[in-house]
Amino acid sequence: DADVTQTPRNRITKTGKRIMLECSQTKGHDRMYWYRQDPGLGLQLIYYSFDVKDINKGEISDGYSVSRQAQAKFSLSLESAIPNQTALYFCATSSGARGEQFFGPGTRLTVL
């Protein structure tokens, strides 16, 4: 079984809709991250959390919110989706010891 899972894997939605992407991990890591990847580009950090009570904004947090429901679960919400939020979204986890992060398979989100 995969250590980091994301649901859904694909989602098509309309402008203005609220969307939630979910991430679960079985690695026992405290640190969890959400990234966005646009076609042909690298990864941009949206939000990150070092434990259940800790939430931090990344480089591109506007238009997004997160919830850390448990050590193993970190969800990303788009309150009112817009077309330029069409992208691949990745969750990642880390033990924090040396900076290595382990990524989920991604969610492909299309906003029409």
Added chain:
Amino acid sequence: GQQLNQSPQSMFIQEGEDVSMNCTSSSIFNTWLWYKQDPGEGPVLLIALYKAGELTSNGRLTAQFGITRKDSFLNISASIPSDVGIYFCAGPPLIQGAQKLVFGQGTRLTINP
């Protein structure tokens, strides 16, 4: 925000050729990471480097942590079709501890059979 300069941006090679790519930064890193991303999938960690000058191999892949701590190199020997994908360098800048990673823009590798 800070970025790593990764080159080349793309490579088109013949199967069996060796590949080299590198990553540079204006600031010091205490860890260098190399990831591979297949189309539609998440990045997978290939090699992690922790010490300046360190040379580490993973099968046909070899990576080095530059002496200045501001660069790293990844080499792939005798490329095969499954090496196709995008390779990213990444690392936590020393100033940030191990909190966040910065990523290179990626090197897209295409192999002609």
